[in-house]
Amino acid sequence: MQDCSRRAMMGVMAVAGAGMALPAFTRVAIAADPVIPAATIAARRNAPVVPKKVNRLFNLRPQVMEPNDLQFSPDGKLWVLDQKDPNKVFTIDPANGQVLAGVQTECIHGSGITYGDGAWFLTSTKVLTGKPSTLKVDPKTGATLKKWETPGWGIYGAYTRRERKPGDLPLESGGHGVKWAGKDKYWMAVPASGKLFLMNAEEGTVARSIQAPTVRTHGIALDGDHIWCVGSDEAEIYRLRMSDGGIVGRIVLDKANDPSVHGLDIHDGVLWYCDANKGWVCNLT
Numbered sequence: 001m002q003d004c005s006r007r008a009m010m011g012v013m014a015v016a017g018a019g020m021a022l023p024a025f026t027r028v029a030i031a032a033d034p035v036i037p038a039a040t041i042a043a044r045r046n047a048p049v050v051p052k053k054v055n056r057l058f059n060l061r062p063q064v065m066e067p068n069d070l071q072f073s074p075d076g077k078l079w080v081l082d083q084k085d086p087n088k089v090f091t092i093d094p095a096n097g098q099v100l101a102g103v104q105t106e107c108i109h110g111s112g113i114t115y116g117d118g119a120w121f122l123t124s125t126k127v128l129t130g131k132p133s134t135l136k137v138d139p140k141t142g143a144t145l146k147k148w149e150t151p152g153w154g155i156y157g158a159y160t161r162r163e164r165k166p167g168d169l170p171l172e173s174g175g176h177g178v179k180w181a182g183k184d185k186y187w188m189a190v191p192a193s194g195k196l197f198l199m200n201a202e203e204g205t206v207a208r209s210i211q212a213p214t215v216r217t218h219g220i221a222l223d224g225d226h227i228w229c230v231g232s233d234e235a236e237i238y239r240l241r242m243s244d245g246g247i248v249g250r251i252v253l254d255k256a257n258d259p260s261v262h263g264l265d266i267h268d269g270v271l272w273y274c275d276a277n278k279g280w281v282c283n284l285t
Contacts, residue, residue, distance in 0.1 A: 032155045034194025034215060043247040044213050044231075044238060050249045052271075052284040054258045058097025061279035064090050068276040069177060069219055069263030071113045071120075081113040081122065081263070083276050089113060089120065089142070094267075097281065103142040107135055109169060111218065111262075112188065116180035117201060119145060123175030123188065132174020134188070134204060148204025150174035152193025157215055157233075177220035177230065177264060187227060189217035196220070196229065196245065210245030213238040219264025221271060228271060230261050237261065237271070237284075251284060258282075 060067050066083035073079055077100065078092040087107040091100045105122060112123035120137040127133060132153040136146040153174040164171050178188040184201045195209040196217070218230040226248070227240045235255035239248050251271075253261055259275035259282055266272070271284045 032192065033160045034156060034192060034212075036194060036213075036215060037211065040211055040213060040245075040247070044234075044236075044250065047238065047247045047250045050239065050251050052251045054253060055283050055285060056259065057094075057281050057283060059279045060090075060092070060097060060099070060274075060281060063099045063102075064092075064279065066276040067263065067274035067279060067281065068111050069113045070265050070272060070274050070281070071115055071179075072265055072267045072272075073115065076267075078272075078281075079113055079115070079120070080274060080281070081107070081110050083109055083111070085109055085126075087122070087124075089122075089137075089139075092281075094272075103139065105135070105137055105142040106144050107137075111176040112178035113263075114178045114180045114186055115139070116182075116186060117184065121178055121180070121186055121201065123150065123178050125174045125176065126169040126172075127174075128169075132172055134175055134178070134199075136201075146202075146204075150188075150190060151197055151199075151206050152190040152195055154192035156192040176218050179220050179222050179265070181222060187220055187222065189220050189229060191215055191217050196227065196240075210240065210242070212245070213240060213247055218262050219273060221264045221266040223266055228264060228266065230264050230273070232261060235261060237264065237273075 064082045067080045068083035069081045071079045078094040080090045087110040088102045090102045107122045107124045109126035111125040122135045124133045132150045159171045176189045180186045197209045198207040214231040216233045218232045221228040225242045229238045235253040237251040259280035260277045261273045262276045263274040
């Protein structure tokens with residue numbers, strides 16, 4: 001059984017014990033508030049700091065209100081996923097931040113974008129109906145070509161203490177950062193699971209997984225045999241061994257003054273990130 005918060009599980013048991021029907025969002029959640037092992041927390045805190053300077057490159061508002069992830073295209077442009085629902089993917093000139101194009105998708109509250117097999121793979125972190133999903137999308141039209149249930153989705157963090165109100169999106173959360181790994185596979189961070197998954201792209205199945213460095217993982221970037229993984233709550237970016245998830249380094253941002261870190265990619269050896277809270281795109285040098 002996957003780790004669950006005591007509070008979340010007791011709430012479910014109390015309602016079930018009273019003979020009441022569980023709300024749909026409770027019945028289908030398969031992960032809740034994952035427990036990060038003490039050894040992982042210690043490794044995270046003791047990992048050597050990789051010194052980096054945050055460079056604010058451009059702000060995408062008002063055209064892109066909530067840039068939640070980014071992906072460099074094969075021709076060097078920058079694709080940015082806007083979390084404002086329903087989500088659009090914008091093509092940006094990374095030299096100056098000019099918005100060149102926008103494509104409407106079916107993604108809801110999306111947190112991840114990557115490109116492989118001639119298509120975008122988007123993490124629809126929330127959904128209007130059904131379960132949190134990963135979408136394979138036509139970059140020209142925004143049409144969904146395939147859709148899979150995201151593994152490890154559930155309720156985590158502050159959402160375990162919230163009550164869903166009429167008109168709200170579901171409390172359940174799905175995938176966040178996602179990046180193409182080649183050989184018909186991609187990596188995906190799913191906070192509620194406490195894992196990073198290597199996915200079989202065309203089947204939507206898990207090939208293997210590694211331990212996440214923190215609960216609120218967000219953007220990821222692949223760097224050789226390592227993965228850079230955002231910890232949004234800590235305002236840090238962790239360097240993980242792809243083989244086993246071991247934490248070998250961390251970049252520490254100034255949480256009070258730097259733009260918040262959400263989406264992530266790497267281009268020509270330089271990490272880029274975006275801030276869904278205030279619209280910034282930055283890089284780290």
